Amino acid sequence: MRVVEVTAYGGPEVLSMARRPDPQPGEVPGKVRVQLKAAGITIGDLRIRAGLYVDHMGGLRPPFVLGTDFAGKLLDPAPGPGGTLPVGTRVAGFMPWYEELSGQGTYAEVIWADPEWFAPLPDDVDFTTAASVPLAALTALQGIELLNLPPGAVLLVTGASGVVGRFVVQLGAAAGLRVIAVSYEGDEHELKILGAKECVPRGEALDVLRQVREHAPEGVDGIFDGALMGTVAMAVLKDRGVFVSFAPDRLPEPERDIRVEFDRARPDAGRLKRVLEQVAARELITRVADVMPLEEAAEAHRRAESGHRPGRIVLMIR
The missing domain is CATH 3.40.50.720 (NAD(P)-binding Rossmann-like Domain)
Incomplete structure (x- = not known):
């Protein structure tokens, strides 16, 4: 699968496309696979890439994959806030990157996700909007x-x-x-x-x-x-x-x-489900500034750092 790696600490130019093995069913106990459609770029991603959080990252060093927010479809069934979610369910969530410190983020085509990290995505919310919401x-x-x-x-x-x-x-x-x-x-x-x-x-x-x-x-x-x-x-x-x-x-x-x-956000599938429902009902409003393909992650970081438009920049993945 394709991923975007941080190859060294520095500016957006350190982001590079790479390939990693496709996750296989059952490889990670307690987690399920999600095929990603979109991933949000956060200020935390920018600061990690720049090396500002090295002291908070234990022994993790480049190369690693950034990314917390995600939206996509389940490749495996998963328990959810209202019962079992079948394969193909549209979901959105966020990966607690700092707690995991695995170097496996959401700038990728497929991720392993704990069911507590995500919630079902209402039909009225598209993937790009959803990827701006959870974190x-x-x-x-x-x-x-x-x-x-x-x-x-x-x-x-x-x-x-x-x-x-x-x-x-x-x-x-x-x-x-x-x-x-x-x-x-x-x-x-x-x-x-x-x-x-x-x-x-x-x-x-x-x-x-x-x-x-x-x-x-x-x-x-x-x-x-x-x-x-x-x-x-x-x-x-x-x-x-x-x-x-x-x-x-x-x-x-x-x-x-x-x-x-x-304030470091904690995953909470039940609360996230309610938030996504509020977004679908227009009771909570988000903002997407730009949508760019995964292979343009470096340019997306440049735009995010320039502050050219407020709102979340979202990477389209598939």
Whole structure:
């Protein structure tokens, strides 16, 4: 089967097409094969490829295959949230790449997947849309839980134009929070429809924080740091507030009794099934920025790093 390997740490040019043996039935106890149709590119993929997470990866070194989000069809029957899923079932999910550290990611034609990693995909959701959802939605859900803010609290969401940030805005608003979204210029109207109370355009950090203060003079109760602003964002957070980030290397040191949390999404097939149903019902909205073939993974990484359009870039595989 075809895969895209990270051949060394560095820029997008280190990504290279390769061939690996096709997975065979029953080779990995407790896991089933999924023939992939699409795989999402995440900010974590970019940072792993660049060598920023070497200290968090144990003994794993290149060559390895990146990728967490996936959508495809089962090649083996699998237990699911509502009963056994037969061969051919459309599914979407995410591989907990950091926990597995096997070097076997979703930039591949076929993967081995634990049934807890995926859920059946509603007919109304296509593969490319589905590949933008699982990791982002569960990161956002679990981030809202880590924040644990009461209704009426003020939540600052940096990186609100991104896939995770958009889910945080929607889920935060649904939880009764007053959401201030830091977004790309032009996204304000859409983000307000999704639940943001106020929007601040991306820009120089100090200017962004000044505008946040204009909306929340006393500071905010919580921050979900989707843009990885890190320590500088703490200036607008109240004493005893909560700071949540999904990047372990961008967590600020706690101060002023502020609680700092690392949000690493955990697979949960039952919750993912409900999320995918909400996406199908248009109760949760995602964003796909580009769809590119697997063999153009290096160019996809270049586009993702350039920030040319907010949203998930998805690799089409078959």
